[in-house]
Amino acid sequence: MGIKIGILGLGTVGAGTVQLLLDNVGRHPLLKEVEICRVGVKSLDKPRTVELPVGIITTDLEAIVTDPQIDIIVELIGGIDRARELILKAIANGKHVVTANKAVISRFGAEIFTAANQAGVYVMLEAAVGGGIPVIQPLKQSLSVNRINTVMGIVNGTTNYILTRMQTEGSSFDDVLADAQQLGYAEADPTADVEGWDAADKIAILASLAFGGRINRDEVFSEGIRQVSKTDISYADKLGFVIKLLAIAKRCSPVSPSSTPTLSVRVHPTFVPKTHPLASINGVYNAILVEGEPLGQVMFFGPGAGAGATASAVSSDILNLVAHLKSRQNSDTNSHLDPLLACSHQDYCQIAPVSELEARFYARFLTRDQSGVIGKLGTCFGKYGVSLESVVQTGFQGELAEIVVVTHDVQEGKFKQALDEIRTFEAIHSIPSLLRVI
Amino acid sequence: MGIKIGILGLGTVGAGTVQLLLDNVGRHPLLKEVEICRVGVKSLDKPRTVELPVGIITTDLEAIVTDPQIDIIVELIGGIDRARELILKAIANGKHVVTANKAVISRFGAEIFTAANQAGVYVMLEAAVGGGIPVIQPLKQSLSVNRINTVMGIVNGTTNYILTRMQTEGSSFDDVLADAQQLGYAEADPTADVEGWDAADKIAILASLAFGGRINRDEVFSEGIRQVSKTDISYADKLGFVIKLLAIAKRCSPVSPSSTPTLSVRVHPTFVPKTHPLASINGVYNAILVEGEPLGQVMFFGPGAGAGATASAVSSDILNLVAHLKSRQNSDTNSHLDPLLACSHQDYCQIAPVSELEARFYARFLTRDQSGVIGKLGTCFGKYGVSLESVVQTGFQGELAEIVVVTHDVQEGKFKQALDEIRTFEAIHSIPSLLRVI
Numbered sequence: 001m002g003i004k005i006g007i008l009g010l011g012t013v014g015a016g017t018v019q020l021l022l023d024n025v026g027r028h029p030l031l032k033e034v035e036i037c038r039v040g041v042k043s044l045d046k047p048r049t050v051e052l053p054v055g056i057i058t059t060d061l062e063a064i065v066t067d068p069q070i071d072i073i074v075e076l077i078g079g080i081d082r083a084r085e086l087i088l089k090a091i092a093n094g095k096h097v098v099t100a101n102k103a104v105i106s107r108f109g110a111e112i113f114t115a116a117n118q119a120g121v122y123v124m125l126e127a128a129v130g131g132g133i134p135v136i137q138p139l140k141q142s143l144s145v146n147r148i149n150t151v152m153g154i155v156n157g158t159t160n161y162i163l164t165r166m167q168t169e170g171s172s173f174d175d176v177l178a179d180a181q182q183l184g185y186a187e188a189d190p191t192a193d194v195e196g197w198d199a200a201d202k203i204a205i206l207a208s209l210a211f212g213g214r215i216n217r218d219e220v221f222s223e224g225i226r227q228v229s230k231t232d233i234s235y236a237d238k239l240g241f242v243i244k245l246l247a248i249a250k251r252c253s254p255v256s257p258s259s260t261p262t263l264s265v266r267v268h269p270t271f272v273p274k275t276h277p278l279a280s281i282n283g284v285y286n287a288i289l290v291e292g293e294p295l296g297q298v299m300f301f302g303p304g305a306g307a308g309a310t311a312s313a314v315s316s317d318i319l320n321l322v323a324h325l326k327s328r329q330n331s332d333t334n335s336h337l338d339p340l341l342a343c344s345h346q347d348y349c350q351i352a353p354v355s356e357l358e359a360r361f362y363a364r365f366l367t368r369d370q371s372g373v374i375g376k377l378g379t380c381f382g383k384y385g386v387s388l389e390s391v392v393q394t395g396f397q398g399e400l401a402e403i404v405v406v407t408h409d410v411q412e413g414k415f416k417q418a419l420d421e422i423r424t425f426e427a428i429h430s431i432p433s434l435l436r437v438i
Numbered sequence: 439m440g441i442k443i444g445i446l447g448l449g450t451v452g453a454g455t456v457q458l459l460l461d462n463v464g465r466h467p468l469l470k471e472v473e474i475c476r477v478g479v480k481s482l483d484k485p486r487t488v489e490l491p492v493g494i495i496t497t498d499l500e501a502i503v504t505d506p507q508i509d510i511i512v513e514l515i516g517g518i519d520r521a522r523e524l525i526l527k528a529i530a531n532g533k534h535v536v537t538a539n540k541a542v543i544s545r546f547g548a549e550i551f552t553a554a555n556q557a558g559v560y561v562m563l564e565a566a567v568g569g570g571i572p573v574i575q576p577l578k579q580s581l582s583v584n585r586i587n588t589v590m591g592i593v594n595g596t597t598n599y600i601l602t603r604m605q606t607e608g609s610s611f612d613d614v615l616a617d618a619q620q621l622g623y624a625e626a627d628p629t630a631d632v633e634g635w636d637a638a639d640k641i642a643i644l645a646s647l648a649f650g651g652r653i654n655r656d657e658v659f660s661e662g663i664r665q666v667s668k669t670d671i672s673y674a675d676k677l678g679f680v681i682k683l684l685a686i687a688k689r690c691s692p693v694s695p696s697s698t699p700t701l702s703v704r705v706h707p708t709f710v711p712k713t714h715p716l717a718s719i720n721g722v723y724n725a726i727l728v729e730g731e732p733l734g735q736v737m738f739f740g741p742g743a744g745a746g747a748t749a750s751a752v753s754s755d756i757l758n759l760v761a762h763l764k765s766r767q768n769s770d771t772n773s774h775l776d777p778l779l780a781c782s783h784q785d786y787c788q789i790a791p792v793s794e795l796e797a798r799f800y801a802r803f804l805t806r807d808q809s810g811v812i813g814k815l816g817t818c819f820g821k822y823g824v825s826l827e828s829v830v831q832t833g834f835q836g837e838l839a840e841i842v843v844v845t846h847d848v849q850e851g852k853f854k855q856a857l858d859e860i861r862t863f864e865a866i867h868s869i870p871s872l873l874r875v876i
Contacts, residue, residue, distance in 0.1 A: 433667060
């Protein structure tokens, strides 16, 4: 029996999610169990990038969240009040919920999760923070055996894009913002990003998961990047720092069995030492760093936004729910293993022989200083179809000249054949190094 | 009812795991359900860093894996034949298994998982790859909605440590290896690390999860780092590369619904462009990069080995199994939500006011060029207990001198009080920038 889902919203993320679910070859086999039942939109007339059978798309969102045959509601309409209302109604109707809506979860999480626990349903939110980076599930599960001391990260792509360009180009905030808006990296009204509100929503969610308590969103301090000047970025550089908008949640009180921790939770532009792992996260990328005992530091890095990344996160939540629902369906029978934890591989993958692979190579030759050695190397490589990126005579070792070759992508077998021939050349003393280039 | 576990092996990782499980305050509440029943060791006489009640430690490992009251066996003895035998016997006795043993899983995974599926038990292996980095679970779950094209990484800390030191110090392989052995970063017999066999075990496991098929360990190509010379490292540097031992698994065939993919799976020293995310992973750290459609690239970074990191990974597998077993125990009642997916936070965290937090600050002052301004600033900050790391006059803006101050960790409230007083100084024109330093 398939698992029936209803999707609210068919914007960029909604369309990306539908596309992923409809084109499931090469993905986790459980996704084949997913059946898109209804998709709710504002207007039926808008042109769509995905094709859905007639009758699936509707403007009646209430009818979707109350439809008795639907198991999972995927909320992708964004905004606050209407989204909250639909999520709560879905829960009241016994649906599991997947949402990418950080604003609703950070403000109304307490209400929503209380309702979900009472109704015995899950509310999943992998896409709410860090786009496609799997960070919510690790925080809920793998990492939670640690005592987390710090979660911090670059969780807003727009501001990181602006700061990165200010830094590399020496431009001013206003100029880069205007350009980012034209390129679609910043919204027409960029306030929520630029003032740090979006990052504050996200760190509230991360802190709640990392520290095992609810977070009052109003208490999250946030300071935006409007005040960051190119002068400061240039001084930061001279002092050995870069300026990043960091979202930070830290434990301030010692670990105690009896009380919830006291935290510092804040978003602000920050001087980050250039050697810090977060310093090199540039452009629209996000990264989240978690520090805990006994683990130490781990960092997650990836695309923080975009249709594909967010669809990946939304679909991973759907997959988790499908696994849960399927293992429940099977619980009368013997086979009640959760298919996500059990091994389902029966067949062996084909491994291609290394000689057939294309790769780039670096080779170092020691040659007797004869005229025309480089030409002979080039001719021989050419004979075997090995295309060279560079051939450089780099110096001497005693009486031998050292020549370094870097190839383009070549078939390893042909490259090795060429080398075998080259080894026979009078001018070639030896080939001390042969390494692959990524 | 508690979940009873038996641990095989009380070396570094075993002791770290016991320590974590016994000291569970501030960690996931489910860990309180774990009861360490038996711990199997080779010798009872060896001094131990963890204290366990009398009667828990035994040298009879068979008795542990066949003990009818034990739910989960945690295999941490390492090695191949004996570990395989005990894992299979545990499975035959209906136990779930947690293991950190990449050598056994990469060679006998097919046999072990077939047995586990038949017996209806799980074999969990988060600690087998990447130490404390949560990468196995994301590959099994979140990321598997993608069509994975590439998994690659730095998965052996010893060789990365050696290559990093060769690069920063210009030393030779033999010298760094000898030193690494003395410091405990390389084993007395470093063959498995240095020849790339350990990395080959790990990429075989990652490839199997990423591409959904079994991998024949014998077909994994591996080339070690013995041949990497300091000359090559220096040429790499000049050409814009660093040399890393990469483990790489790539899809070579198009995605098809009917067949398992053809892959390239290999380990070799590799020229990595300095701008590549893996180029900056240094020392004993590990990092794994996954590229898939529609996600794009994500990277996981963290400590690849060590007692704490590995204990974190082992315990996260135990946690997953406990959640599974507890939700099964409760399945007669209404409350059958998986506690790892549901929200269990009832209480609000305390958020400390920003003014009470300690932080480092950067402030930029525009001052009227009067003698002694820096002295006045210093005196005023001192009055409020604000300790300065540096005060530098950096230049002029028109007639105004620009002074940049970076503080040590100071209480934000006191720093702001000092600034309020400084603003009243005749010599101070303005404070255009005030930013936090991490």
